[in-house]
Amino acid sequence: MTSTDCGRQAVRQLKPNPAMPRESSITDIRATVAASRRISRDVTLITLDCPQISLTAEPGNFVNVRVNDTTQPLLRRPFSIHDAGDGQVKLMVKEIGKGTEIFCRCAAGTELSVLGPLGNSFSTGAEGYDTAVLVSGGIGTAPMRFLEKRLAAMGKKVVNLIGGRTKDDLLPEGLTGCRFATDDGSEGFHGTVLALLESLVPSLTAEGTPRIFACGPTPMLRAVARFSREAGIASEVSLESVMGCGFGICYGCSVEVSAPDGGTKTILLCREGPVIDGGRMV
Template sequence: MIYREMGKVISNEEIAEGIYKTVFISPNISSSSMPGQFVNILPSLDWRNVMRRPMSIASQGNDEISIIYKSVGEGTRIMANWAIGEKVDLIGPLGNYWEGYKSSFPIIVGGGVGIAPILNLHDVLLEKKIDHCLIMGARHSGEHFFPHEPQNKVFLSTDDGSLGIKGNVVDILKSIYPIGKHSQNTKIFSCGPPMMMDEVRNYSNENKLDCDLALETIMACGFGICQGCTVERKAETNGVHSYRNRFALACLDGPIFNAEEIISCV
């Protein structure tokens, strides 16, 4: 069930450089959402700002949901300035959700603005006591808000080496899991910038690992009306397919796709 609900802001703070976390009271969306799903948010009720912004749900439960986002443009700047008590127009939960983690050893990989659905999955795995490895990448230490704890299988990377391992998330994957050193049931779950996810996809292919990727394709409506979020699927072998089979919609069929299913994350 998808709800349109006025979420009440109960906290809104900068948790790292330019990265904000907002917690809403939103009982319907909270009780019906799953890790990996998103909400489509109207940042302001001003008639000049009619476009919603999709944001992954970073946590749910106890009538609350949270989002974690980077302030990159007009909408997210409005969001960063929401006052406590403000009511925000939310539609959700939207899209599909992470699956297949109960029967696998999950390696969960987030980067940039793609950390929210990965942290949500991390929390579920901790709660269910499922052994897993968390890898998060950023450009520098200021963008991280989590400790680097290799002893707990939590690895951070930074492009400039200011925190954790110098390099990107795939450099971490290669250093801790040399080719062929994965357990048989390893599955990768990833969300981040398109170039990062393409690299994660290549790594999974090279290592013959199952891999699900949450795409952050630019969206408008969020539920299949505008056709603005198409993702090209690999052509079927017999060449016979409908337009709909060939071009998935990130909002309805995704945002999570298997790495084998799509041509590119870009």
């Protein structure tokens, strides 16, 4: 949609991507900022009125946002869907550059071009688990609110393990049953969120079969995936990558994962991710 379309709520339906594990309904719409609230020194919770995306979004999906109608910045920015419902989508945005700075400063009433929902979703309907262990680090808590809501509605027990360098890096917005880990010991467990997970596994497995859902920095995800494989616990991780288009045209989000033959293969996170089985991490 061009900038000349700003005055109407036109919706452009994009062809579903056959590589996605669910039937996709991607739209490029003009969404309106309903609210913007700073929740930490560099993170803002932004609520968008966009009923088309809210209706079809699944936990783990993301959206690609054009933060203004100029060419600076040129590319859209990808954000995990923090929550969705009642015609709205919430995004947890960390201010790390010009694009996110512009987005975090958008006032209520601002109209933006939003493409989504994009990517695949967490396998909440997988069989064989009783407890969902949500492991996140830093801004990796972004998709966990939406995921927790879905799991709770399914009757699953949910435990949130949240890590950060210091207590100021912890982002438990909207989450329940939280256990914290900080590298400096300023809040909760003194150590990494992986070490916290390792310490809790005996009690978690005693209560039933756990399944790990993780999002955060790539080194953390590699460590969590390695631990889950060694412990025999099923896991899924949501990866981050630079993205341009968000649906497989620009090839900007390629990552290496393990292949069935024991080698590695390249996938596009926007098409086969951002959620992958922890066993595919390399």
